[in-house]
Amino acid sequence: MNIDRISPEFDTIVCDPVPSLETIAHGLLFGEGPVWDHRQKRFLWVEIIGDGIWEYRPGAGSKKLMDPSCHANGMTFDLEGRLVVAGWASRSVWRMEHDGTTTELATEYEGKCISGPNDIVVRSDGSIYWTDPQGALRIPGVEGNDQQRYIDIQGVYCLTPSGEINLAIADCTYPNGLSFSTDEKILYVNDTVDGEIRAFDVTRDGSLGPGRLFYKLVGDEDGVADGMKVDQKDNVYCTGPGGIHVTSSSGDLIGRLLIPGHCTNMGWGDDDCSSLYVTTFHTVVRARLNITGVPVW
């Protein structure tokens, strides 16, 4: 793997020699949704246009877990270890139960069909946050049952443990990736069109304060603001031009992981949570880093 070292802090993340990229899967049509399942020691990802959910077990290989998935996108786990999915073309947030059946969790906001959940995170109180841009309604090859957009904004929503669906952020252009800081006091949300990450203070009840610019992505290489994760030292990892931009908790770029192809998202994995699994348009690759990530539930 090539890197772009901006500051010495980056040396705490990428050791010397620079780790290689191991290919986990190739030939994909729009890889996304990377998430490590620490209970079953497996890595899951989606193929959005190829339309399915894949499973990889180290030492055992890959197999398709769900086919089709109605163009599922971001994935995470809830507090009970159930897979929670941003159903991009199904225009729903849904959950895979332990027996493999699925349950719809959210399809509407104030009586209107949501546009298409893109990425998703779960807070420690069980709240589910997701971004809802309009991409799935427009991109060729991601068709669902209804392509009509009904909600004028492209926002971030929250499904509370009591079942309420709240609009968490209204003033986005095209919200995409999102991630909590390690103490869950900040929710980072990136915007593909604006090419930036904003930080929102999280109150005790899960509502959000006004957003502030955290980091502006720049560069001419392939890649946009898409998936986003945080490590144990609160460095923020965001896809962008060239691969993955790594910023300190203050929003300063400390380096870039240069990944071939167009990066779409990433997830921490393996037993020590120090492997970064990265999805691109056509591959899944893995790199061992010198830092520990934040596991999902």
Next chain:
Amino acid sequence: MDNMSEHTKFECAAGPYQGPANGVVWDGEGLLISLMEAQLIMRLDPKSGNVSEFRNYKNRTNGLAIGPKGELYGAQEGSRRIIEFMLDRRAIAHTALLDGKHHNHPCDLIVDRSGGIWFTDPVSPVLAFGVQFFGPLDHASVLHLGRDPRGSWVLQRKTYDTILPRAVL
């Protein structure tokens, strides 16, 4: 223009709009007009002269056509597909691959008596929305979208000598 008298005058029925107004089709009682740049379909009521928004967020829908049962179809250039606008406001994508490949950017369309959809499929200089996974075909043709006996949409190429087909009638 040869059949028009020298006294014939054009009057502005709707607009003017920013960007081209396309896809003019009579729905039985009114005129539908597609505004590609504004992502809108407008409807002109000839009795009142009022023009109102009929559908929004249309992602560069160009040509419009009415089917034998009154169905309304659009050539959605910006998403490389034919789309049907339902009475309940849903928009249903009718997608099919041409020999395993995604077609280009539908421009204009017409529906025959059996419900088959004929559309022109040039390559637009404006890219489809989002990631470009599928390149253009090596031809720009008139295509036919019809149902097979099981009800699935099947796409067939109908012209082999067109370069940049636009309107179809």
